[in-house]
Amino acid sequence: MSIFHNSLRRRQTIPPADPSPDGMSLPSFSGSASPPDTWVDISSTDYALRRRELMQMMSDLKSMGAEALIDLPSVVVIGGQSAGKSSLVEAVSGINVPRDSGTCTRCPMECTMSSHATSWSCSITLRMGFDSEGRDLPRTTTVPFGRTITNKDEVEVWLRRAQSAILNPNVPSSSFHAKTIEELRNTRNTLKFSRNVVCVSIEDPDATDLSFYDLPGLIQNEEAETVALVKSLAEHYTKKENTIILTTIPMSDDMENQQSMSLARAADPDGKRTIGVLTKPDTLGAGAINQRRKWVEIIEGRSADHTLRHGFYCVRLPDDAERTQRLSRAESQRRAAEYFDTTSPWRNVTDRHRFGIPGFVSDVSRLLIQLIEEALPRLREDIDKLLAKCMADFNALPPPLANDPQIEVLGRVNAFCDVFKSFVNGSHEDKRLAQRNRAHYAIFKRDIRGTAPDFRPYENPEERPPLDDTEGKMTLTERDPGVKMMGVHDISKVIDDSIGWELPNNVPYQAKANLIAQFIKLWVAPSERCLVGVNDVLDQVINTLITIHFGRFKVLEGYVGNLIRVQVDICKARAKEAVKTALNLETTPYYTQNTHYLQTLQEKWLAYYKVARHLDRSPYEAPRRILNPNHYYEESLESRALRALAEAGYVGLTVANLSRLLPPEPYEKELIVMADVRAYYQVAYKRVIDHIPLTIEHALHHALAEQLSQSLLTSLLTDVASGPNFSERMNELVSEDASIAQKRASLSSRKQRLSDIRRRLMTFSNST
Secondary structure: OOHHHHHHHHHOOOOOEEOOOOOOOEEOOOOOOOOOOOOOOHHHOHHHHHHHHHHHHHHHHHHOOHHHOOOOOEEEEEOEOOOOHHHHHHHHHOOOOOOOOOOOOOOOEEEEEEOOOOOOEEEEEEEEEEOOOOOEEEEEEEEEEEEEEOOHHHHHHHHHHHHHHHHOOOOOHHHHOOOOHHHHHOOOOOOOOOOOEEEEEEEOOOOOOEEEEEOOOEOOOOOHHHHHHHHHHHHHHHOOOOEEEEEEEEOOOOHHHOHHHHHHHHHOOOOOOEEEEEEOHHHOOOOOHHHHHHHHHHHOOOOOOOOOOOOEEEOOOOOHHHHHHOOOHHHHHHHHHHHHHHOOOHHHOOOHHHEOHHHHHHHHHHHHHHHHHHHHHHHHHHHHHHHHHHHHHHHHOOOOOOOOHHHHHHHHHHHHHHHHHHHHHOOOOOOHHHHHHHHHHHHHHHHHHOOOOEEOOOOOHHHOOOOOOOOOOOOOOOOOOOOOEEOHHHHHHHHHHHOOOOOOOOOOHHHHHHHHHHHHHHHHHHHHHHHHHHHHHHHHHHHHHHHHHHOOOHHHHHHHHHHHHHHHHHHHHHHHHHHHHHHHOOOOOOOOOOHHHHHHHHHHHHHHHHHHHHOOOOOOOHHHHHHOHHHHHOOOHHHHHHHHHHHOOOOOOOOHHHHHHOOOOOOHHHHHHHHHHHHHHHHHHHHHHHHHHHHHHHHHHHHHHHHHHHHHHHHHHHHHHOOOOHHHHHHHHOOOOHHHHHHHHHHHHHHHHHHHHHHHHHHHHHOO
16 A cells, blocks of 8 residues: 555545635635544545545536536646646646646646546546537537556557647547657647547546646747637636636745736635645745745745635645656655655644645545535536526427428418408407507598698788687697688688689689698698508518518518518508599599588688677787687677577577677678688598598508408419429428527537436435
8 A cells, every 4th residue: 555545544534614605615724733633544434435426426417518507616727837737737646747848738638536446547538518619519529539548658648649639620539549749749730729628537546536627837928819818718717616726836936926826816816715736845945044934824824915715735746857767656745745844944834734745635635525515406406497498498499390381381371361350450469550550540630630721811810810610729739831821811812813704793613622722732741641651550560470470481481471562562552542542532523412511610610700800809809809709708798798689589699690790891702711611621621531541441451451361372372383393392481490490409409418417416416
């Protein structure tokens, strides 16, 4: 039994947990605690068995690609060039790793050591979880690399071969199995660095169960791109909350100069999961008293500037001469122990556990095992959440096509037509078509109301307020800019310009026709605006329904969507002509059979205009009285006149009736023309605000809904049947969009991977 193994068997006891603020309880190894008084042979304990099972589970999870999904507990070794990182890895693992001038390690190496074997062996695999751009692959694959190695002297060349295979992903990995070191050095690699991992599994009865990542050494004196690549790789590993950071620090240099320490502080500012590994203590000469004192303070945890929760360890590693001698692990550790026990000031430090590889490896192993134990519930919870989310995303995708392609196409066309018809009829739960169109029709009504003639029965109309209703209670706030204000002189000119061969005292009909034409022509623009707005609503509804019913199949969506839009354009053109025809009905002849309503309006407006002129005492009183004439008459002679007439038996009279008692009006014919035209406007206005919307609804929406199904099916079947292969064309129309198929395959693969990971976690849980 080797000295190293005996040392491990004595020291493998579990110290008390030290609760941390973030809930991660880890052993505390800082301070100057003496070794425990009670020693156990952990190789025969339940703890040793469970430790092996935990390490095997972590290895299985990593091979499944779990690291890309959840934060697995791990140990990562970082350090600058010439910091002794490679020597540390060799001392811990017992194997030789590649060494060259400059940057040698260009991808992560995961080293897993297991002590349950009876003889030494080593196997190498390639874990491929990233593409050449560093992006996650849908599934992580583990590729065996070469044979099982039983001779430690062969490990280094096989590690070089494995790294070359990683850096040349387009070349078969087996082509590197027989390459010599010289051939590998001359290989022009495709990639400078890679996130894919060389996995080294070591079966060693003298080892301590441990797994760690060795990352490329941090560099500063190469190309900026190379420096950034190495740093980003280290940051990727160290930022994970479940990662223990081992930072190698050469004692030949100041702590403040260590890039690895700065990177560790950035990832772990409180020092809760960082362990410092001090190397090269034998490079400090006897005269470096202050430096040695400073390092002792750091090792003993007395340095206020350099405090880590789990403290610092100091190791002496073989120098180049000793490496050449190929000393055994036991001999190397004997020499290191002798150095620390006999050299000042290290021999005076009370906590001897802080010196040498055995104590360091033992503590890190226990730290990792406890971290795994405590992380298991969270890992299971995280996997359950990811699996639930993945299944929800998978179920949200449309299922693969189950129907015959022809049935699928015709069914979707019929469903589209039925839903659109329900939109048009207003029976669908989505009322946007009807509601938004009603809003456009309300705007159309307001715009037509704004074309009302602006007749003001005065010689100076610009000095008087508009008269927009016979009650004097309303004034238009949005008047069409095409409406001209007209007074009695303006009307007189229209009459004079229209006189033909009429007899004296006869007002030409053409005068009224010309005035009516002035507001009728203003109805064209509001009608066109209304139709444009309704067309926009229709386009939005149609596009939405096309996406809903055909969006799953992009070929079908494009093909049927074009057929639908052709029919929509046809109905739009017909609706435009129908609206134009409806407006033409309002041109000559100007006609209505609603003569009673027209006559009533004519009388009201004529009386209103006469009273307005009669009350035009001053330009300041008229607006108040005309806008509220009833209030005025309550305080006037006219009010008393109405009461006197009522007492005489003439009940039910209004102020308008008093106009008949007014003296002869010099502008009688002008007022009659105003009243006739204003009355006809109101009759035509009430007619057109219904007629135009109904015309649009029937010529556009209802016509489209009625003809769409037959037109689509006729166009579809005629076109498809005319092709050389009807079945192939129908299959093409319902071919699934590549992005959906790709997403389904990706989610299916992810779901399988998550299920496998969950099963592995639950299997371990059930077995403990």
